[in-house]
Amino acid sequence: MSALxxxxxxxxxxxxxASAALPPGTVNGLLKEYGTxxxxxxxxxxxxxxxxxxxxxxxxxxxQNMTDEWLESVERLLFxxxxxxxxxxDQDYPSMLLQMEEPxxxxxxxxxxxxxxQKNLAMVGSRAASYDxxxxxxxxxxxxxxxxxxxxxxxxxxxxTASHTGCIEGGSQTIAVTGCGLDIVYPxxxxxxxxxxxxxxxxxxxxxxxxxxxVGWHFPFRNRIITGLSxxxxxxxxxxxxxxxxxxxxxxxxxxxxxxxxxxxxSPYFEGNHRLLRxxxxxxxxxxxxxxxxxxxxxxxxxxxxxxCSGRTQTFTPEEEAVFSALKPGRLGFEQIADRSGLSPAxxxxxxTMLQIKGMIEALPGKQYxxxxxxxxxxxxxxx
Amino acid sequence: xxxxxxxxxxxGVSGVNGYPVHVEVFGINGxxxxxxxxxxxxxxxxxxxxxxxxxxxxxxxxxxxxxxxNLAPADMKKExxxxxxxxxxGVLIANREIITDPAIETEKIAMFGELSxxxxxxxxxGALPMVISAKENGIxxxxxxxxxxxxxxxxxxxNILPVSHLSQVIAFLEGSGxxxxxxxxxxxxxxxxxxASPDMAQIKGQGGAKRALEVAAAGGHNMIMIGVPxxxxxxxxxxxxxxxxxxxxxxxLETTRIHSISGKLPPNxxxxxxxxxxxxxxxxxxxxxxxxxxxxxxxxxxxxxxxVLFLDEIPEFTRNALEALRQPLExxxxxxxxxxxxxxYQSSFMLVAAMNPCPCGFYGSSRKxxxxxxxxxxxxxxxxxxxxxxxxxxxxxVDAVPVQEINSSAPAEPSAAVAKRVSMARxxxxxxxxxxxxHCNAQLNNEEVKQYCMPDAEGIRLLNAAMETMNLSMRxxxxxxxxxxxxxxxxxxxxxxxxxxxxxxxxxxxxxxYWR
Numbered sequence: 001m002s003a004l005x006x007x008x009x010x011x012x013x014x015x016x017x018a019s020a021a022l023p024p025g026t027v028n029g030l031l032k033e034y035g036t037x038x039x040x041x042x043x044x045x046x047x048x049x050x051x052x053x054x055x056x057x058x059x060x061x062x063x064q065n066m067t068d069e070w071l072e073s074v075e076r077l078l079f080x081x082x083x084x085x086x087x088x089x090d091q092d093y094p095s096m097l098l099q100m101e102e103p104x105x106x107x108x109x110x111x112x113x114x115x116x117x118q119k120n121l122a123m124v125g126s127r128a129a130s131y132d133x134x135x136x137x138x139x140x141x142x143x144x145x146x147x148x149x150x151x152x153x154x155x156x157x158x159x160x161t162a163s164h165t166g167c168i169e170g171g172s173q174t175i176a177v178t179g180c181g182l183d184i185v186y187p188x189x190x191x192x193x194x195x196x197x198x199x200x201x202x203x204x205x206x207x208x209x210x211x212x213x214x215v216g217w218h219f220p221f222r223n224r225i226i227t228g229l230s231x232x233x234x235x236x237x238x239x240x241x242x243x244x245x246x247x248x249x250x251x252x253x254x255x256x257x258x259x260x261x262x263x264x265x266x267s268p269y270f271e272g273n274h275r276l277l278r279x280x281x282x283x284x285x286x287x288x289x290x291x292x293x294x295x296x297x298x299x300x301x302x303x304x305x306x307x308x309c310s311g312r313t314q315t316f317t318p319e320e321e322a323v324f325s326a327l328k329p330g331r332l333g334f335e336q337i338a339d340r341s342g343l344s345p346a347x348x349x350x351x352x353t354m355l356q357i358k359g360m361i362e363a364l365p366g367k368q369y370x371x372x373x374x375x376x377x378x379x380x381x382x383x384x
Numbered sequence: 385x386x387x388x389x390x391x392x393x394x395x396g397v398s399g400v401n402g403y404p405v406h407v408e409v410f411g412i413n414g415x416x417x418x419x420x421x422x423x424x425x426x427x428x429x430x431x432x433x434x435x436x437x438x439x440x441x442x443x444x445x446x447x448x449x450x451x452x453x454n455l456a457p458a459d460m461k462k463e464x465x466x467x468x469x470x471x472x473x474g475v476l477i478a479n480r481e482i483i484t485d486p487a488i489e490t491e492k493i494a495m496f497g498e499l500s501x502x503x504x505x506x507x508x509x510g511a512l513p514m515v516i517s518a519k520e521n522g523i524x525x526x527x528x529x530x531x532x533x534x535x536x537x538x539x540x541x542x543n544i545l546p547v548s549h550l551s552q553v554i555a556f557l558e559g560s561g562x563x564x565x566x567x568x569x570x571x572x573x574x575x576x577x578x579x580a581s582p583d584m585a586q587i588k589g590q591g592g593a594k595r596a597l598e599v600a601a602a603g604g605h606n607m608i609m610i611g612v613p614x615x616x617x618x619x620x621x622x623x624x625x626x627x628x629x630x631x632x633x634x635x636x637l638e639t640t641r642i643h644s645i646s647g648k649l650p651p652n653x654x655x656x657x658x659x660x661x662x663x664x665x666x667x668x669x670x671x672x673x674x675x676x677x678x679x680x681x682x683x684x685x686x687x688x689x690x691x692v693l694f695l696d697e698i699p700e701f702t703r704n705a706l707e708a709l710r711q712p713l714e715x716x717x718x719x720x721x722x723x724x725x726x727x728x729y730q731s732s733f734m735l736v737a738a739m740n741p742c743p744c745g746f747y748g749s750s751r752k753x754x755x756x757x758x759x760x761x762x763x764x765x766x767x768x769x770x771x772x773x774x775x776x777x778x779x780x781x782v783d784a785v786p787v788q789e790i791n792s793s794a795p796a797e798p799s800a801a802v803a804k805r806v807s808m809a810r811x812x813x814x815x816x817x818x819x820x821x822x823h824c825n826a827q828l829n830n831e832e833v834k835q836y837c838m839p840d841a842e843g844i845r846l847l848n849a850a851m852e853t854m855n856l857s858m859r860x861x862x863x864x865x866x867x868x869x870x871x872x873x874x875x876x877x878x879x880x881x882x883x884x885x886x887x888x889x890x891x892x893x894x895x896x897x898y899w900r
Contacts, residue, residue, distance in 0.1 A: 128757050131748065157758040189759050239753075268753045333783050334592040345595035346871070350886030357849050363893060365741060365748025366612070367592065367781040 011108075013037035014085035015074045018106045018209035020061040022054065027105035029053045031089045037106070041066070077210040081183045084109050100228040100254045104207040107225075110182050115173040115203040119296065120150040122226045124247045125159025125236035130269040131364055133237035136261055137162035138169075140234065143287035145170025149296070152177065152230045154222065155194065155204070157187055159236045164193060164202075174202045177225045179218035182206050186214040205229075220246040224254075232257040232294060235281070238272030245272060248281075257293070259284045319343055319351040320360075324371070327361060331370035390478035393523070394470040394496045395514035396462055399727035400641045400682075402510070402517025404494075406456045407467065409474035414450035420471070422455030425463045434465070435472045437501035439481075442551040447479040461724070463679065465498035466508040469527070472499060472550060473557070485559030494518045495527035495553070503550040507531035509647030512640050512655075515539050527553060527563070531651040535644060537569040538633075538655045544568075571633045574657045581626030581658060582619065585798040593620050596780040596891060598802050601627045602809035603870030604824035606713070606735040606775060608698070610894055611782030612752075613745045617738035618663075620782065621694045624736060625659040626799040628692075629807045635690045638730055642686050660691035662733075666700035670708045675720035675729055682720070685712045686729035698737040699767040706772055709735070713775045735776065739768075751784075777826060777863045779894035809873040825870045830862055837865040839880035846882045850889050860895050864888045 017027060017037040030053065034040045044062055054062070077083070085108045086093060094116045097103045123141055125133055141151045141163045151167035153160040155176035167174035174197055178186065182204055185191045197204065205225065208218065223246050227233050233251035235258060238244035251258050260281040263270030277283055284290050291297045316324065322341035326332065332340070338348050352369060355361045362372050390409045395402040418432035439446055453471055455462050473495060476482045484490055496514060498506040511532035516539060518526055525543045528536060533546035544566035547553055555561025584594060593609065597620060600607040609617045631639065636655045643649045643656060664673060664684045675683035685693060695701060712718045716732035741747040742761040747754040756764075813824050816836065822828065828836060839847065847864065850856055856864070865880075868888040872880045 128754060161758075187757075187759050189762065335589045335783070338591050345591035346887055347883075349592065349595065349890040350883045353850065353886035353889045354846075357846065357853050359853065365781070367783040368748075 009075050009078070011078055011083070011085040012071050012075050013041050014087065014106050014108070015078065015209040016041060016062070016065055016071070018108070018207070019065050019074075019212075020054075020058040021212075022058045024102045024105045024207070026053050026055075026058070028088055028103070031087055031105055035089060037087065074210060077181075077183045081210065082110055083182050083210055084113075094229060097225070097228050100224060100250075102224065103228070104225055106207060108182050108206050108208070108210065110204040111198045112173060112201045112203050115150055115175050115201075116229060118148065118150045118173065120152050120175060120230045121232055121234055121290070122152045122230035122247070122251070123159070123163040123234045123236060124153060124223070124226065124244050125163075125238060126242060126244065126269065127156045127158040127160070129158030129162070129237050130267065132264065132267075133159055133261075133269060134162040136263075137236040138166040140236070140261070140287050140290075141166025141174075142170040144290065145172035145174075147287070147291060147296070148172055149291075150174055152226050154178065154219070154226055155190055155197075156219075157189065161190060161193055163236070164197060168196055168200045168202070173200065175229065176202070176204050177222050177229070178204060178206045178214075179208070179222045180206065180214035181208050181210040181212040183210045184212075184214065219243055223247040224250040227251040227254055227256055230256070232259060232290070234259045234261070234284075234290065235273060235276060236261045237263060237269055238276070239269065240272050240275060242272060248276060257282055259290055259293070261285070317351075317354075319347055320355055323348065323351050323355060324360065327369060327371050331364065331368050334367045334369070337369060388478055388480065390474045391491050392470040392474045392477070393491055393494050394467060395494060395517050396460065396466075397464075397510040397513050397645050398460065398725075399680075400513055400638075400645055400729065402514040403457075403460065404517065404521050404523075405460075405462065405467070405470075406491075407470040407474045408454040408456060409451060409471070409478040410454075411447055411449040411451045411478055416446075416448045416450065418451045418453065418475075420453045420455065422453075422458040423461045424455060424467075425461065427465050428455070428462050428467055431465065431468050431471055434468050434499045434501060435475060438468070438472055438499040438503040438550050439476060441501065441503040442549070442554060444476055444481045444554070445479070447475070447481075451475060451478070464508065464510070465506075466496040466510070466514075468499035469497035469505060469550070469553065470495050473553060476554065477557075482554055482557050484557050487559065488557060490557060492523060493525045493527060494523045497527070497529040497532075497547070499550060505529045505547050505549060505553075507651050509649075510645040511535050512539075512637070512644040512649075515542060515544070516637070516641070518542070527556075533566040534569065534652055534654040535640070535649060537566050538571055538574070538637075540568065542568075569654055571636065571655060571657075574654050581661070581799070582622050583626060583799045584623045584802060585796045587616060587619060587623070587796060590616060590620065590782065593780060593782045594623075594797075594802075596778055597624055598627065598806060599867060599870055599874065599891070600624070600734070600736075600778050601802075601806045602874050603777070603813070603867065604734060604810075604826040605777035605867060605870065606737075606826065607778040607780070608737040608739070608773075608776050608894070609780055609782050610739055610741050612749045612784055613740060615782045615784035617782050618694075618696055621663075621692070621696075621736045621738060622661060623799060624692050624734070625661045627802045627806050628659050628734075629803070629810050631657060631659060631690060639690045642682050642689055642729060646682055646687065648687060660688050661694060662688040662691065663694040663696060666695070666697045668701065668705060670702075670705050673705050674708050674712065674718055675727070676722060678722060678724055680720040680722045680725040680727040682727075682729045683718070685709065685718060685731040685733060688733035689730045691733055693733045693735050695735070695737045698739045699764050703767065703769075706767075707769065710771060710775065713772075737768075737776065749784075774859055777867055778891040780891055781894065805874055808876070809870065812873045812876070825866050825873070828866055828869075833862050833865050833869075837869040837880065839865070839868060839882070839885050842882040843868070843880055843885040846885050847889075850885075854889070855895075856889070856892060857895055860892045864892055867891055 014037045088105050137159045145167040150172045151163050152175040153163040164174045185194050227250045258281045260273050260276045263273045326340040392407045394405050396405045507529045515536040527545045530546035530548045545563040556563050640656045662684045673683045712731040718731045720727050742756040743764050744755045746752040868880050868884040871884040
């Protein structure tokens with residue numbers, strides 16, 4: 001990529017042009033006319049007081065920012081955070097983005113730009129996600145990643161975090177598209193995740209200039225880039241009215257497949273999922289389902305070597321058998337297990353620990369338990 | 385009529401201890417009035433008006449002289465209205481309104497009580513430490529307000545004379561009347577009286593939480609409960625005093641003393657038999673928890689001495705308040721130092737904390753959606769610091785289970801049955817730690833854990849496997865061993881087996897789920 005070789009200071013004009021928050025279409029027009037952000041700068045500095053296509057307010061901001069102090073402060077941010085940038089007129093601008101409505105005119109990045117060339121899938125869901133949703137997101141991302149497929153998400157909490165983490169654990173590179181300047185980590189709790197993404201040669205993208213705050217409307221708008229960069233969208237967990245639904249809308253407008261994880265139909269966390277499934281979204285439960293539907297199932301060697309749960313061959317005490325069969329229909333609370341297995345609380349406590357150590361069951365928040373592979377996963381993770 | 389010098393004996397309270405105070409009364413010619421010296425506080429100084437009215441309403445005369453009353457020792461600060469009665473008696477004797485029966489040595493009778501204007505004797509705070517101090521000072525006869533009589537009635541070898549009106553005291557001293565002696569109440573007979581704590585049998589379901597309570601009670605372990613609102617955390621905690629072993633006489637004295645000086649004993653109550661249950665609201669200040677104020681009064685941690693301190697919604701307490709709990713939790717004693725006063729109070733209590741899993745309360749609930757962001761949940765949990773969490777051995781989750789989902793109709797076990805097992809386990813521990821100064825498993829330090837809490841080979845294998853597969857922290861390791869010791873004690877076995885370890889691990893689960 002041509003932009004890669006240049007010094008950070010080359011990107012101050014990119015930052016300047018992005019700083020007025022002009023609509024992407026306007027900036028596209030300017031870049032088509034003038035070529036580079038630097039040329040736009042020169043045009044504004046020497047040219048007439050009105051430039052075609054730039055609204056007056058935007059032009060005012062641009063002019064205000066044409067000071068040495070401003071340029072220096074931005075240069076410092078670019079340098080400090082190793083932020084680069086490219087525009088729609090650059091040769092290596094991803095062609096996938098060109099196919100969408102309102103393609104971003106300028107993109108800032110940190111990390112490895114080559115990530116955009118691998119097969120990528122977007123994975124999205126609630127920030128305040130259920131335990132199940134995060135678990136599923138992590139697992140599916142991990143298994144896709146093992147097959148060399150990258151995961152794109154928004155580096156928010158909940159499902160986004162689980163998706164990025166899963167992808168990193170699976171060995172592929174993950175892309176995060178953020179809703180603020182790349183010098184800011186939002187939410188700040190994800191500082192560690194940001195570092196992990198970069199350490200694992202992943203990529204951070206943003207159409208906002210360094211220093212730009214995370215403002216509410218940025219997020220649904222950046223969702224179009226998440227879906228735009230990926231071959232298909234995977235929805236893990238969505239409430240009826242949520243940002244995830246705007247991602248779905250973007251994906252549909254861009255002609256991408258939408259895969260929806262079924263989730264528990266009785267849980268309010270998954271209401272949106274079931275609405276989408278009723279409306280004809282693609283149903284899937286495992287990474288393999290997605291690969292099959294996308295026709296990417298060419299390398300079946302990696303997933304599914306470890307079939308079935310190894311714990312099955314272990315011997316059970318009568319108490320463990322009782323708990324195991326009580327849990328077969330699905331997850332239960334402690335009291336219900338005690339009721340169904342007929343064990344005393346003390347005996348049940350120790351039996352649950354035994355089964356947990358053997359890897360047969362897992363504990364969920366709210367004193368609930370479930371069989372480890374009852375989550376409709378057909379294979380188990382070697383590491384879990 | 386001439387005035388003479390008169391002396392009466394009473395007691396004051398400093399910290400949890402009483403000390404003798406001699407009330408000296410002397411009148412001289414001058415403008416009629418009553419002056420109290422010997423560092424009286426406002427409530428003592430106001431005594432002169434109450435005494436004045438009470439004497440007249442008992443049918444006697446106030447002397448038309450300038451009377452000086454000295455409360456000796458003069459260097460101790462005197463507080464409270466309990467000096468009314470000895471002052472009134474002193475004034476009457478000095479004025480020769482009372483000609484005392486020669487058989488009665490007034491200076492050898494301790495007396496205290498607040499007077500109302502009509503001469504009635506009102507109950508006071510701190511009666512128990514005063515009576516104990518009287519006994520220590522070789523005094524046998526104590527005249528006190530009748531509503532404080534039961535409180536003092538447990539002290540052996542005392543002649544407790546309860547009165548309800550000043551005129552009774554006058555008649556007694558003149559030899560024209562008698563005061564009916566308070567019968568001694570044995571500590572054991574108090575125990576058989578009403579059992580106020582709620583009974584475990586009233587709680588349907590919650591077998592897991594009840595078992596955890598039993599373990600906590602058996603080993604004296606501190607405990608934290610996490611659960612959605614309405615899961616019954618408070619109700620469970622309230623059951624705890626009822627399953628703890630009954631207070632011993634010494635413990636009852638210690639606890640009652642603290643309640644007595646705080647004025648927290650209800651009128652007519654005897655020694656406290658039931659372990660105290662203190663549940664301060666979460667806006668409690670450091671001073672109200674630990675003790676403080678001008679007079680260095682005992683706080684909730686001391687009122688909960690030998691009992692249970694229940695902190696509901698523990699993350700809502702201020703950070704300072706929670707951190708201040710660490711010393712009393714560690715030492716069982718608090719030092720309260722104030723400008724005017726210093727005091728040391730015992731504060732050996734079981735801490736039971738309860739909290740929601742997140743600010744909205746529904747994280748992990750299967751029935752309602754949690755509206756909190758992960759950062760909000762993190763911040764909420766972080767309000768409980770590691771060092772405080774370190775002092776809590778049992779962490780359990782309490783889930784609200786609709787009653788209709790529990791099919792079994794077996795009646796729940798009453799507290800009495802649980803209490804029996806707990807007492808047995810405590811006896812085993814007392815036997816084991818005889819001579820070490822410890823009396824329950826919760827008090828063991830790391831060295832002693834190695835000495836007393838080592839499981840068998842199978843248990844160690846299990847624990848090591850759990851450390852690996854379940855992400856348990858090293859700090860959890862020691863706690864698990866301690867709690868496993870208690871579970872084995874409940875089983876009456878000396879050897880800690882794998883089943884005990886396995887059960888103990890369940891009580892550390894929150895480490896993995898919440899404080900990862």
